[in-house]
Amino acid sequence: MAIGKIKEGLYGVVAEFNDPQTLLDAANAVREKGYTHTDAFSPFPIHGLAEAVGFHKSRLSLIVLTMGILGGAGGFFMQWYANVVSYPLNIGGKPLNSWPAWIPITFECTILLAALGAVFGMLALNGLPMPYHPIFNLRRFDSASRDKFFLVIQARDPKFRLEEARRLLESLGPREVTDVPW
Amino acid sequence: MATKDQTPQHEVRPVTQETRIPERFIPVPTIEPGHSFSTITDHISTIVLRKKTPIGWLIGFLIALGGVGLLTVSMTMLIGKGIGIWGINHPVGWGMDIINFVWWIGIGHAGTLISAILLLLRQEWRTSINRFAEAMTLFAVASAGLYPALHTGRPWYDYWLFPYPNTMGLWPQFRSPLMWDVFAVSTYATVSALFWYVGLIPDLATLRDRATNLWVKRIYGLFALGWRGSAKHWHRYEHAYLLLAGLSTPLVLSVHTIVSFDFAVAQLPGWHATFFPPYFVAGAVFAGFAMVLTLAIPARKFFKLEDFITMRHLENMGKVMLATGMIVAYAYAMEWFYGLYSGNVFETFMLKNRATGPYASMYAALWICNGLAPQLMWFKRFRTSPFWLFVVAMFVNVGMWLERFVIIPASLHRDFLPSSWGMYHGTVWDWSFYIGSIGLFFALLFLFVRFLPMISIFEMRTLLPEAQAHAEHEEH
Numbered sequence: 001m002a003i004g005k006i007k008e009g010l011y012g013v014v015a016e017f018n019d020p021q022t023l024l025d026a027a028n029a030v031r032e033k034g035y036t037h038t039d040a041f042s043p044f045p046i047h048g049l050a051e052a053v054g055f056h057k058s059r060l061s062l063i064v065l066t067m068g069i070l071g072g073a074g075g076f077f078m079q080w081y082a083n084v085v086s087y088p089l090n091i092g093g094k095p096l097n098s099w100p101a102w103i104p105i106t107f108e109c110t111i112l113l114a115a116l117g118a119v120f121g122m123l124a125l126n127g128l129p130m131p132y133h134p135i136f137n138l139r140r141f142d143s144a145s146r147d148k149f150f151l152v153i154q155a156r157d158p159k160f161r162l163e164e165a166r167r168l169l170e171s172l173g174p175r176e177v178t179d180v181p182w
Numbered sequence: 183m184a185t186k187d188q189t190p191q192h193e194v195r196p197v198t199q200e201t202r203i204p205e206r207f208i209p210v211p212t213i214e215p216g217h218s219f220s221t222i223t224d225h226i227s228t229i230v231l232r233k234k235t236p237i238g239w240l241i242g243f244l245i246a247l248g249g250v251g252l253l254t255v256s257m258t259m260l261i262g263k264g265i266g267i268w269g270i271n272h273p274v275g276w277g278m279d280i281i282n283f284v285w286w287i288g289i290g291h292a293g294t295l296i297s298a299i300l301l302l303l304r305q306e307w308r309t310s311i312n313r314f315a316e317a318m319t320l321f322a323v324a325s326a327g328l329y330p331a332l333h334t335g336r337p338w339y340d341y342w343l344f345p346y347p348n349t350m351g352l353w354p355q356f357r358s359p360l361m362w363d364v365f366a367v368s369t370y371a372t373v374s375a376l377f378w379y380v381g382l383i384p385d386l387a388t389l390r391d392r393a394t395n396l397w398v399k400r401i402y403g404l405f406a407l408g409w410r411g412s413a414k415h416w417h418r419y420e421h422a423y424l425l426l427a428g429l430s431t432p433l434v435l436s437v438h439t440i441v442s443f444d445f446a447v448a449q450l451p452g453w454h455a456t457f458f459p460p461y462f463v464a465g466a467v468f469a470g471f472a473m474v475l476t477l478a479i480p481a482r483k484f485f486k487l488e489d490f491i492t493m494r495h496l497e498n499m500g501k502v503m504l505a506t507g508m509i510v511a512y513a514y515a516m517e518w519f520y521g522l523y524s525g526n527v528f529e530t531f532m533l534k535n536r537a538t539g540p541y542a543s544m545y546a547a548l549w550i551c552n553g554l555a556p557q558l559m560w561f562k563r564f565r566t567s568p569f570w571l572f573v574v575a576m577f578v579n580v581g582m583w584l585e586r587f588v589i590i591p592a593s594l595h596r597d598f599l600p601s602s603w604g605m606y607h608g609t610v611w612d613w614s615f616y617i618g619s620i621g622l623f624f625a626l627l628f629l630f631v632r633f634l635p636m637i638s639i640f641e642m643r644t645l646l647p648e649a650q651a652h653a654e655h656e657e658h
Contacts, residue, residue, distance in 0.1 A: 019648060019651075020649060024652075039413060040413040041411045041412055042416070043384075043640060044641070044643040045420050045640075046413070048651070049413040049417075050413045050414050050416065052413070055414045058417060058418050058421050060418055060421050060422060078345060079356040082345065086353065104362040104366065104440055105361070107436060108362075108365040108366050108369040108436065109365070111369055111429050112369040112373065115376055115430075116376070118422045118426050119376045119379075119422060121422070122421070123407065125418050126412075126414070126415045128409065128415070129408050130408040131403070133408060133410055136410070142391040145384070145390075145392075145409075146219065146220055146223045147218065147219035147220040147223065
């Protein structure tokens with residue numbers, strides 16, 4: 001991790017926008033210039049913005065699928081183990097492996113683990129909870145959860161030159177451009 | 183022909199206000215005009231962040247708290263003396279405790295329906311009522327869960343319901359619908375809580391950023407988990423939300439299906455019917471929408487949310503109530519068909535007893551509340567009147583309670599042998615539990631509207647036309 005190296009100094013250059021369209025166009029323009037370490041912040045999800053800052057595929061579906069399969073298999077195994085292996089009871093010669101009666105619990109276990117996977121998987125992939133993040137050093141960042149839109153070019157971007165990044169962002173119609181420290 | 187080609191231009195009818203669309207075809211908006219990102223944010227978050235607590239809230243909360251007190255006393259009494267303080271005995275072993283359990287669990291279903299199923303169906307109007315309805319789900323499930331847990335008689339042994347390797351070497355009975363219920367309801371409670379919390383995270387961040395008091399800021403900040411609205415986060419967030427909706431949809435259908443198995447799997451006339459699962463699910467949605475209306479109509483007035491919870495929402499909920507009410511009435515009719523067509527003497531007797539027996543008045547009231555009252559919703563005049571919607575919703579709330587009464591004690595009290603016939607009446611403690619659980623539900627709801635945004639702020643922002651952004655290369 002290169003975090004130690006860039007802990008001091010500059011986190012990046014941030015541009016603030018008034019509306020989602022300008023932000024989306026700006027994010028696309030910055031990506032087309034070859035920047036790879038960018039991020040955008042908005043008060044609500046904007047379609048296509050994640051792709052504009054270079055996000056491709058989320059692994060969330062895979063996590064949820066895996067957890068769902070685990071939940072279903074685990075739930076069924078639990079009932080099978082209890083009734084066939086651990087405590088078999090012969091009731092009128094009926095089969096011990098009475099699987100149709102176990103379907104409801106198997107189903108509920110599938111849903112439960114898949115849902116847990118969706119929530120905690122999302123949080124983990126997003127790196128949340130994260131109480132401290134340098135973007136909060138931007139004084140006007142409070143409005144990112146209200147009505148303003150932000151785009152950052154991070155200092156750790158291999159293509160990052162302070163003057164150049166600042167000039168690029170200035171040209172994209174921002175409300176203002178600010179340097180944000182770590 | 184030539185003359186037609188030379189039609190002068192002024193005859194082409196210009197598209198102005200002259201092209202009049204009849205008013206009834208213009209949809210009522212889901213959000214009143216004149217709002218921006220900031221006004222939505224401020225309006226909804228101020229309800230939470232304002233320092234002064236409205237006196238009306240305080241009075242309501244204190245009354246609800248009285249109910250919680252009553253519940254606490256009742257629970258103490260029950261644990262001390264046992265479930266003999268309730269009116270249940272042979273042959274009626276399930277009384278108001280199970281009626282109330284099913285009633286509450288049913289009410290909860292509308293929340294999940296609104297937040298999950300309507301999301302998948304892209305019904306935009308759900309946005310301003312989903313948070314509220316989800317909270318209602320959560321608190322209804324909390325109230326519901328109390329009953330079976332206490333009905334065990336020795337609630338301190340309730341952990342035996344969960345399968346864990348124990349020194350007794352025993353397992354729960356996985357083949358029993360009651361055990362399925364444990365899994366269904368606990369999964370439902372967990373997933374509803376997750377769904378609700380995930381929906382809250384971005385709004386908690388808004389509250390964190392808008393709060394002026396340091397401690398208020400810190401507490402909201404703690405629960406906001408450091409949310410910063412990053413585009414990549416939003417992407418995964420929406421993905422997770424959609425997956426949760428997809429998972430909740432079969433879940434909510436399964437929960438009331440399994441609740442109906444509690445009855446349908448037993449071999450009692452009046453319970454043993456194959457149509458119970460769809461009938462129960464429709465009834466749950468019916469009851470739930472009635473409760474959402476019961477809560478939303480006063481809340482939108484009190485908190486001045488008419489701009490966000492518009493007439494369109496109320497009208498749509500009235501329509502859902504009508505549709506599900508008709509399904510429920512159809513099920514009541516089918517009960518007669520199945521019973522009579524079976525030719526079984528016990529089935530026929532059950533129906534006759536239901537209509538003319540000791541609980542006949544409740545059965546008649548059930549038809550009036552659930553069959554007749556919702557028919558008002560056919561008329562736009564009633565559908566668009568908050569007063570009438572509220573009246574019909576109250577009828578449905580009562581009707582759905584009566585439905586469970588008719589199903590549970592009214593089927594049990596006439597056993598197969600006349601020598602084991604009996605009667606059931608709720609005791610003072612049955613009623614105190616019921617009133618107490620209503621108190622708990624409202625107390626939680628009052629806390630919710632005071633401390634959390636009752637309308638999803640970030641989703642409301644997306645409803646504004648200026649929220650639409652399109653990438654250049656994406657245009658079709």
